[in-house]
Amino acid sequence: MHAVDQSGEQDLLSRVAAGDEAAFTQLFHHYYPLLSTHIFRITRSAEDTEEIVQDVFFKIWMSRESLTGIAAFRPYLWVIARNRALNALQKMARERSNRAAYTQSFAETESPDHLPQLYSLIDEAIRQLPPQQQQVYRLGRQERLRQAEIAERMGLTVATVKKYMQLAVLSVSAYIRDKHLVSLPLVLLLCMRR
Missing domain, CATH: 1.10.1740.10 (RNA polymerase sigma factor, region 2, helix turn helix motif)
Structure with missing residues (x-):
């Protein structure tokens, strides 16, 4: 051009x-x-x-x-x-730092025997989400697609995908926190890793 x-x-x-x-x-x-x-x-x-x-x-x-x-x-x-x-870049640095801190905290306080139960609870929380939030969450967290790729695949705007992802992470975190099984930081860490 x-x-x-x-x-x-x-x-x-x-x-x-x-x-x-x-x-x-x-x-x-x-x-x-x-x-x-x-x-x-x-x-x-x-x-x-x-x-x-x-x-x-x-x-x-x-x-x-x-x-x-x-x-x-x-x-x-x-x-x-x-x-x-x-x-x-600042957000990525914060996330790396938080992930490292949570991983260290998890290693010091949690038993690996709890992981299957926790992953099962996360899956249960995901199933509680509205269908579009559920799909956005799975595409982003489990298939590791970028927000633009999710938006294109689902026919949504990038802003809508961001909002659905925020709502989904908050809902999953709240669901698990309400079960009194783990702390919120650990939930967020596990939600990011899956």
């Missing part, structure tokens, strides 16, 4: 702001390769890069009305993408 000059870009942004999907597609294809390279330098992960870039463009589409007020789109796009990438 050929370059978009400043005046052409402003026209393109105005069309996107008005809800023109063809203009959004053009904007996406113009910036996708550059933005992917920029984000990959931060994340060093092709999968994380893909998810972040999709999230960025999803955010742009959802707040498209504000595009008419942006004088320099490229710096705006880079800042949004950089912030998303840094947030993703």
Whole structure:
């Protein structure tokens, strides 16, 4: 795709702001390769890069009305993408740290004999979920699909998949916690590992 000059870009942004999907597609294809390279330098992960870039463009589409007020789109796009990438890296670091802490805590306090009972309880909790939440949870946690892949497979938006996953994890955690068998952190750890 050929370059978009400043005046052409402003026209393109105005069309996107008005809800023109063809203009959004053009904007996406113009910036996708550059933005992917920029984000990959931060994340060093092709999968994380893909998810972040999709999230960025999803955010742009959802707040498209504000595009008419942006004088320099490229710096705006880079800042949004950089912030998303840094947030993703911080989240991954927190998850690794939490996982390590919970694994250590589990090793010190729990017997491996309890695992079959706990996994059975998690399966029971999953069966209690509404059908779409259940499917999102299984695709994400058990088949290890990314949110964009789940959204495509199920015909949902990425935002809906995120919401269903959050609700499913909370429901599974609450179900197990209500059984008074394990602590919430351990439940979250086991939900992530399955």
